[in-house]
Amino acid sequence: MNQRSTLKVNSLGHLEIGGCDAVELAKQFGTPLYVFDEAYIRKMMNTYTKSLAENYDGKGIVLYASKAFSCKAIYKIAKSEGIGVDVVSGGELYTALSAGFPADKIYMHGNNKTPEELEYAVQSGVGTIVVDSYLEADRLEKICGEKGVKQSVLIRINPGVEAHTHAYVQTATPDSKFGFSIANGTAEDITKYVLSKENIALKGFHCHIGSQIFEKQSFVLAADKMMNFIAAIKNSTGFEAEVLNIGGGFGIYYTDEDPKLTSKDYSDYLKALCDEIKAKAGELGLSRPFIALEPGRSIVGEAGITLYTAGAIKEIPGIKTYLAVDGGMFDNPRYALYQSRYTVVAAGDMNAPCTQKVTIAGKCCESGDIIAVDVPMPDVKSGDIIAVLSTGAYNYSMASNYNRNFIPQAILVNDGKAETIIKKQTYEDIVRNDVIPERLK
Numbered sequence: 001m002n003q004r005s006t007l008k009v010n011s012l013g014h015l016e017i018g019g020c021d022a023v024e025l026a027k028q029f030g031t032p033l034y035v036f037d038e039a040y041i042r043k044m045m046n047t048y049t050k051s052l053a054e055n056y057d058g059k060g061i062v063l064y065a066s067k068a069f070s071c072k073a074i075y076k077i078a079k080s081e082g083i084g085v086d087v088v089s090g091g092e093l094y095t096a097l098s099a100g101f102p103a104d105k106i107y108m109h110g111n112n113k114t115p116e117e118l119e120y121a122v123q124s125g126v127g128t129i130v131v132d133s134y135l136e137a138d139r140l141e142k143i144c145g146e147k148g149v150k151q152s153v154l155i156r157i158n159p160g161v162e163a164h165t166h167a168y169v170q171t172a173t174p175d176s177k178f179g180f181s182i183a184n185g186t187a188e189d190i191t192k193y194v195l196s197k198e199n200i201a202l203k204g205f206h207c208h209i210g211s212q213i214f215e216k217q218s219f220v221l222a223a224d225k226m227m228n229f230i231a232a233i234k235n236s237t238g239f240e241a242e243v244l245n246i247g248g249g250f251g252i253y254y255t256d257e258d259p260k261l262t263s264k265d266y267s268d269y270l271k272a273l274c275d276e277i278k279a280k281a282g283e284l285g286l287s288r289p290f291i292a293l294e295p296g297r298s299i300v301g302e303a304g305i306t307l308y309t310a311g312a313i314k315e316i317p318g319i320k321t322y323l324a325v326d327g328g329m330f331d332n333p334r335y336a337l338y339q340s341r342y343t344v345v346a347a348g349d350m351n352a353p354c355t356q357k358v359t360i361a362g363k364c365c366e367s368g369d370i371i372a373v374d375v376p377m378p379d380v381k382s383g384d385i386i387a388v389l390s391t392g393a394y395n396y397s398m399a400s401n402y403n404r405n406f407i408p409q410a411i412l413v414n415d416g417k418a419e420t421i422i423k424k425q426t427y428e429d430i431v432r433n434d435v436i437p438e439r440l441k
């Protein structure tokens with residue numbers, strides 16, 4: 001639990017978040033339940049904005065990467081904090097716009113945006129579209145020509161820095177489906193192609209080197225390579241990028257294997273990036289570009305917890321103990337997808353010593369439906385409330401109705417108040433789009 005978090009243990013020995021007792025929240029709203037700490041989210045948004053102001057004279061924008069957690073309320077919070085957002089689909093764009101988010105502060109990503117998504121983005125007045133293929137440049141040129149719009153775009157570049165949690169590797173032959181490689185020359189080729197278009201206005205470049213990164217040098221190296229690329233393009237074409245979008249990827253705490261970063265640590269990531277960009281601009285004789293950042297996980301990840309009710313407990317002697325909860329891969333598929341690790345606690349008995357290791361299993365018909373493996377737990381009984389921490393990012397946004405389970409409700413907590421931001425689904429929602437063809441009736 002870090003300095004930004006409102007997570008604590010209250011006088012009853014219960015987990016508390018945003019001034020609310022987690023056991024009471026579970027009683028009031030039912031489980032599974034996503035709980036989001038509003039103060040945490042605002043603090044993180046603010047940390048990045050302040051750091052940009054301090055280290056780069058505010059010549060930039062923080063874009064919340066809304067793929068991490070998208071719903072109307074989060075766009076309202078982002079708007080009130082004065083930041084922008086990045087969206088990656090028509091659905092995220094629609095959600096942002098329907099929450100009244102200003103279109104000019106939206107950046108649209110995606111390695112294969114559909115023609116409909118591109119058209120929707122252009123006609124909605126989305127500020128910037130990040131181009132990631134020749135096909136997309138052609139489609140945009142046509143759509144913008146028909147609509148009489150000149151659309152600002154960036155090009156997604158692969159700088160050849162592959163970041164891992166605590167390290168980075170430089171790759172000369174990147175095999176990512178995202179972006180165009182500097183190393184093999186395709187980045188320069190697409191730049192010339194986009195510059196030849198009449199209806200799209202190239203403003204600069206974008207890169208994103210990965211996620212859950214703690215190594216400052218990874219970001220610095222990416223900035224260094226991008227600035228060299230900007231200089232090379234200026235030399236070969238005369239075009240000087242005004243905008244450099246450096247992506248997201250700042251890591252968060254899930255378990256004791258991860259560092260616990262302070263707000264100053266996050267601010268320092270930005271400082272290192274800004275210092276590098278300023279130094280390179282001087283060295284290469286470039287103007288300082290307007291910079292954009294796209295943190296997602298680090299804004300909402302640790303702000304979220306998921307509450308479950310313990311169900312069946314199954315001990316397989318000499319092998320393991322399964323504690324099944326009333327959720328699973330349908331609300332959190334991250335263990336099934338990439339063996340992600342989590343901290344799990346008994347929300348109603350926070351001071352009890354851990355006496356066993358249990359594997360938290362979901363209720364789906366799938367052996368891989370696991371939330372966390374071999375986590376230390378006190379003695380827990382069926383009916384107890386189990387909390388999984390750091391579930392704010394890429395949980396709800398990756399949820400599904402697998403086995404026709406409900407995607408859980410989400411609430412926002414702040415100063416002892418809890419408000420629904422996403423309603424619980426109903427059986428009616430589950431069958432809403434089902435159609436029985438006439439001949440089967």
Ligand SMILES: Cc1ncc(COP(=O)(O)O)c(C=O)c1O
Nearest residue numbers: 065208211248249294295296297
């Ligand atoms: C283009 C882009 N920007 C930003 C992000 C956000 O990354 P994170 O949530 O790790 O900050 C992602 C994540 O995949 C991304 O692909």
